[in-house]
Amino acid sequence: MSEHLIGLLLGAEEDWPRAFEELVHRMGPVRYGGETHDVRAERLTIEPFNLRSTPRTDLVIDRLAHWYYHPREWLKKVALMDDVYLLNSPFTFQSMEKHSAYCALMRLGMHVPETVLVPYKNPLDNVRWAYTSGRYNAPFDLAAVARDVGYPMFMKPFDGGAWRGVSMVRDEAELHRSYDESGEMLMHLQAAVDGFEVFARALTIGPETMVMNFRPDQPMHERYAVSHDFLSPAVGAETRTIAQTVNAFFRWEFNSCEMLVKDGVVYPIDYANACPDVAVTSLHYYFPWAMKSLLKWSVYCAVSGRRARTQVDTGPWFDIADTDASYDAKLADYQRLSDDYFEVEKYRDFVGTALPHVDEMVLEWVTSPSFDAILVDTVRSTYPPHEHERFLAHFRGLTGLWARDEAALAG
Ligand SMILES: Nc1ncnc2c1ncn2[C@@H]1O[C@H](COP(=O)(O)OP(=O)(O)OP(=O)(O)O)[C@@H](O)[C@H]1O
Ligand SMILES: [Mg+2]
Numbered sequence: 347m348s349e350h351l352i353g354l355l356l357g358a359e360e361d362w363p364r365a366f367e368e369l370v371h372r373m374g375p376v377r378y379g380g381e382t383h384d385v386r387a388e389r390l391t392i393e394p395f396n397l398r399s400t401p402r403t404d405l406v407i408d409r410l411a412h413w414y415y416h417p418r419e420w421l422k423k424v425a426l427m428d429d430v431y432l433l434n435s436p437f438t439f440q441s442m443e444k445h446s447a448y449c450a451l452m453r454l455g456m457h458v459p460e461t462v463l464v465p466y467k468n469p470l471d472n473v474r475w476a477y478t479s480g481r482y483n484a485p486f487d488l489a490a491v492a493r494d495v496g497y498p499m500f501m502k503p504f505d506g507g508a509w510r511g512v513s514m515v516r517d518e519a520e521l522h523r524s525y526d527e528s529g530e531m532l533m534h535l536q537a538a539v540d541g542f543e544v545f546a547r548a549l550t551i552g553p554e555t556m557v558m559n560f561r562p563d564q565p566m567h568e569r570y571a572v573s574h575d576f577l578s579p580a581v582g583a584e585t586r587t588i589a590q591t592v593n594a595f596f597r598w599e600f601n602s603c604e605m606l607v608k609d610g611v612v613y614p615i616d617y618a619n620a621c622p623d624v625a626v627t628s629l630h631y632y633f634p635w636a637m638k639s640l641l642k643w644s645v646y647c648a649v650s651g652r653r654a655r656t657q658v659d660t661g662p663w664f665d666i667a668d669t670d671a672s673y674d675a676k677l678a679d680y681q682r683l684s685d686d687y688f689e690v691e692k693y694r695d696f697v698g699t700a701l702p703h704v705d706e707m708v709l710e711w712v713t714s715p716s717f718d719a720i721l722v723d724t725v726r727s728t729y730p731p732h733e734h735e736r737f738l739a740h741f742r743g744l745t746g747l748w749a750r751d752e753a754a755l756a757g
Contacts, residue, residue, distance in 0.1 A: 347375070347382050350648040353390040353403035355410045355417050361626045361724040362637065363389065366407075368716060369641045372707055376649055378700040383649045392416055397423055404648040405431040407600070407640070412439065412507075412620040425656050431647045433551075433600040437656040439620040442596050443505035445534070447618040450595055450660075454667045455676050456588060457613045459537040460495050463504060464488065467528045491535065492521050498538040503531045507619065514538065539613045542606035544576055548589035549602045549622060549629075549636060552643030553688035556635055557585045560604070567740065572631045572747065577607065584612050587681045592617045594684030595663055597655060599643070626721065627728055627737075630744040634752070638708045646696050652689065705756065712749045721745070 352370065354363055370387040377383075390406070392414075401424045411418035418440070424430035425437065442450075445463065452458045465483060469475045492499065492515070501524045502512040511531050513524045525533070547560035547570070559571040577585065589603040592614075602622035606613045624640075626633045646652065666679045685691075697704070711717055725737045 347384055350383060350385045350404045351402050352385065352387045352644055352648060353401075353406040354387060355390050355406060355408045355421075357409050357414075359409065359625065360727065361720055362624050362633075362640075364720055365626070365633075365637045365717075366640060368720075369637055369708065369711065370645075372711060373641065373645070373701070373704065376645065376700050378649050378696065385645055385648060390417075392420075395420055395423070397427070401428050401430055403430055405433070405644055407433045407644060408436075409621050411436045425654060429654055431652065431654040433644065433647075434598050434620055435654070435656055438596050438598060438658055439618070442618070442658065444616065444618045445504040447592060447596070448534075450663075451588075451592065451614055451617070454591065454595075454663060454680065455673055457611055459539055459613055459615065461534050461536045462491055462495055463532070463534055464491065464525070466530060466532055467525050468530050470530060488521065488525060489518050492518070495535045495537050498540055500536045500538055501525065501528065501533050502536065503528075504534055505532075505618075507621075536615070539606040539608055539615065542608040542613070544607040546577060546585045546605045546607060546612075547602060548585055548605070549624070549632070550589045550593050551600050551636070551639040552646070553590065553685070553690050553693055554639035554643060555586050555589050556632055556639075557582060557589070558632060566628055567630070567737065570629060570632060572744065578610075581607060581610065581612060584677060587677050587684075588612060588614055589617070590684040590688070591663075591677075591680040594680075594687035595660070596658055597687075600640070626724055626741065626745075630741055631748045633745065634708055634712045634748050638704065641708075642697055642701060642704060643693075645701065646693050649700065650692070650696060705752075709749060709752050709756065712745055712752075717745070718742070 354366070356363055367387045370385055373385065375382050375384050390403070403424070406421060406424070408417070408421060411421055418436045421432055421436050425432055425435060448458050448461055469479050498514055498516045500512060501515050503510065506512060511528060511533070515521050515524050545560040545562060546557050548555050548557045557577065559573045559576040561569050561571060585605050588605060592603055593599060593601050600622060601617065602619045603617035604615050606615055624636050629636055662683055663680070666676055721738060721741050725734055725741065729737050
């Protein structure tokens with residue numbers, strides 16, 4: 347029997363970790379390569395560590411490193427020294443944030459809206475900065491820069507998340523106001539995709555992608571619409587390829603990608619989310635799919651001994667990008683590279699032979715009292731008491747709908 351530990355580095359979330367732990371437990375031992383593999387999940391604690399110590403984990407699902415340095419440095423240590431597999435690796439998420447993602451996708455030929463990076467509004471709190479900025483910061487005409495980008499536009503931090511510092515700018519007065527408020531944040535000006543038809547938000551875990559119909563103007567629990575053919579098959583495939591390309595390119599394996607579709611053109615606007623939202627209160631119908639995908643991919647990586655790689659290899663991507671081939675031909679090549687990166691064939695074979703029972707097991711779990719207990723506890727800890735009943739009915743309804751759809755699919 348070989349043993350594998352999946353470590354969870356968690357912040358304030360309770361819902362999905364509980365779901366994930368329960369699924370790992372229900373899954374039981376896995377047969378692969380003529381051996382039996384015992385997989386366990388455990389929440390990791392933050393404590394002093396010797397740089398030469400040996401970690402117990404094969405794989406870590408990280409939700410902390412983007413804002414908490416101690417676990418981030420531990421992750422780097424176990425990646426560099428012990429080949430621990432990370433979803434996601436701070437090596438790529440620290441050095442390659444939103445800004446790098448825009449750059450990479452532009453070179454790959456995607457329709458990233460016109461984007462300009464402007465210098466800080468306020469000098470950084472650093473004694474040397476006054477001299478540097480006085481001597482080398484070139485004066486610039488913000489209004490003229492903005493006119494070239496065109497109104498309306500979005501001003502947003504180069505590395506942002508959770509709407510921090512994001513504003514829509516419709517005219518010069520708003521431009522100056524937003525820039526004054528940006529303070530010590532480094533900002534992009536990005537042309538708005540105005541009047542888009544669909545906001546497609548793709549959640550990708552390993553090679554598994556779900557493209558969802560997202561409505562940013564709705565309250566959190568209603569942002570994801572349950573709809574299955576809101577994109578044409580061609581545009582649906584394109585959004586999937588873009589999401590997987592981003593992930594394979596940067597080696598981000600648990601990420602969400604936001605794309606706006608207008609007149610049949612797909613505009614990627616945000617696709618570097620180190621800690622994508624997988625709360626049951628936002629994903630509802632899609633939550634079982636997300637948990638199942640996280641289970642399959644993390645178990646695949648841990649059990650098959652998939653090799654972790656900390657560095658991005660841009661070469662093969664740019665070899666395709668820099669040719670005269672059409673956009674569609676490039677997309678097909680990117681899909682091939684990302685299928686290679688995620689070992690799609692080997693993975694599908696693994697799921698079919700080592701995890702044949704997982705679909706049925708997840709369905710059984712979603713209709714069980716223990717899934718309902720997660721819903722009850724999550725609703726209680728998320729909403730005020732007078733809303734409990736309404737929200738519980740809402741989430742029971744949507745996850746129940748998933749279970750019926752899934753049962754119908756299974757025949
Ligand atoms: N170029 C754009 N065109 C149209 N809408 C945009 C554009 N850029 C951003 N937005 C809108 O602003 C929102 C926030 O922008 P963005 O996703 O870049 O920031 P964020 O901090 O990552 O926010 P979130 O955590 O909600 O994803 C987007 O979800 C979208 O609704
Ligand atoms: Mg976003």
